[in-house]
Amino acid sequence: DVVEPWPRLNEDFLLTRGEQLVCTVVMIDSRRGVLPIDFEWMCMLREGGVRFKVALTKSDRCKEEELVAAVAACRLQYEKVCGGVARGDVLVTSAKTGDGIAALKTALADAVNEGAGG
Numbered sequence: 001d002v003v004e005p006w007p008r009l010n011e012d013f014l015l016t017r018g019e020q021l022v023c024t025v026v027m028i029d030s031r032r033g034v035l036p037i038d039f040e041w042m043c044m045l046r047e048g049g050v051r052f053k054v055a056l057t058k059s060d061r062c063k064e065e066e067l068v069a070a071v072a073a074c075r076l077q078y079e080k081v082c083g084g085v086a087r088g089d090v091l092v093t094s095a096k097t098g099d100g101i102a103a104l105k106t107a108l109a110d111a112v113n114e115g116a117g118g
Contacts, residue, residue: 015048022115023051023108030056030070030092034077042081051115053089053107054078060094067092 024045028038045052056074059067071092075085082089088107093100 011044021050023111026052026054027057028054030059030062030067033070033073039077046081055104056092059092059099060097
């Protein structure tokens with residue numbers, strides 16, 4: 001099976017980057033919310049000392065109340081893993097409309113600057 005080795009390969013790649021990897025993004029479909037595999041990845045990254053942001057994707061496909069609930073649930077899961085949620089840790093994005101892309105870029109640039117000691 002070709003798919004089976006991918007999670008382990010990805011985990012090995014992410015956890016062996018050391019100082020080279022400043023931050024990564026866990027992309028979660030906002031229509032589905034945080035799935036068990038997403039939570040496992042967040043835990044693995046945290047335990048491995050890899051800084052990460054969460055991008056809730058496809059926000060354009062949710063009703064406003066669904067999106068609010070998805071963000072709240074995601075922030076709760078992020079807080080369980082990381083002990084807190086800062087501005088820019090959980091972002092709402094849409095590739096279709098471009099919403100949230102600038103905020104995601106800013107959050108990543110901030111992480112790079114912080115990682116470089118700047």
